[in-house]
Amino acid sequence: MRLMRSAEELFIERGIDAVSMREINRHAGQRNASSVHYHFATRAKLLEALIDWRMPPVDARRLEMVELCKAAPAAEKPRRLTEAIVLPLAETMFAQDPPNHWIRLHARIYETGSFDFSAVFHGKGYDKGLLAVRMLQAELSPELPQLIRDQRLMFAIRMSVYTLADWLRGVIRMQSLIPVDDLNIFLGNLLDVLHAGLYAPVTPFAVPAGAWRGAAGQIAG
Numbered sequence: 001m002r003l004m005r006s007a008e009e010l011f012i013e014r015g016i017d018a019v020s021m022r023e024i025n026r027h028a029g030q031r032n033a034s035s036v037h038y039h040f041a042t043r044a045k046l047l048e049a050l051i052d053w054r055m056p057p058v059d060a061r062r063l064e065m066v067e068l069c070k071a072a073p074a075a076e077k078p079r080r081l082t083e084a085i086v087l088p089l090a091e092t093m094f095a096q097d098p099p100n101h102w103i104r105l106h107a108r109i110y111e112t113g114s115f116d117f118s119a120v121f122h123g124k125g126y127d128k129g130l131l132a133v134r135m136l137q138a139e140l141s142p143e144l145p146q147l148i149r150d151q152r153l154m155f156a157i158r159m160s161v162y163t164l165a166d167w168l169r170g171v172i173r174m175q176s177l178i179p180v181d182d183l184n185i186f187l188g189n190l191l192d193v194l195h196a197g198l199y200a201p202v203t204p205f206a207v208p209a210g211a212w213r214g215a216a217g218q219i220a221g
Contacts, residue, residue: 062129
């Protein structure tokens with residue numbers, strides 16, 4: 001566990017790709033220079049172990065909240081479903097003994113291109129909560145195409161992770177000059193924004209031809 005906590009701390013502080021296995025071993029105070037390699041073999045396996053540690057309670061909580069949403073009055077279900085997306089993540093912030101750093105680690109995972117988070121997330125069944133959200137989302141907004149619903153669910157998850165990570169890093173006030181000291185207001189506002197986005201009508205939009213080009217120099221779309 002000491003190796004995992006050290007890895008989590010260093011990954012959060014510097015980014016996943018910037019941390020070596022040797023540094024993790026040294027940070028954990030291991031006398032055996034090969035301890036981390038012995039237990040995890042690779043950085044990807046170590047990161048997978050961290051996900052195995054942090055992700056199951058989040059998924060279980062999300063499933064629980066989806067069931068509560070199903071039992072709620074019809075008028076309350078859209079908001080309850082938004083809460084089922086965000087609050088299982090936000091609740092990890094409240095753990096103190098020991099602290100839970102999943103939000104900031106999750107944000108770091110999103111930043112790296114060297115690790116296939118999707119393969120672990122879906123391959124190990126940590127997507128059960130989001131799949132339940134997806135099914136209920138389809139019932140609550142049948143007028144929206146499935147592609148639109150799926151993209152909006154992705155937006156909601158990623159926005160939640162990055163926004164909550166920024167709160168925890170304490171950078172929002174410094175970078176935006178907007179007061180963010182009250183967590184109740186902050187979370188409530190985040191829920192309002194995501195709720196509005198999940199159920200907004202679709203407005204057609206087209207990027208002007210030639211206005212943006214992808215990495216290969218081809219016009220996107």
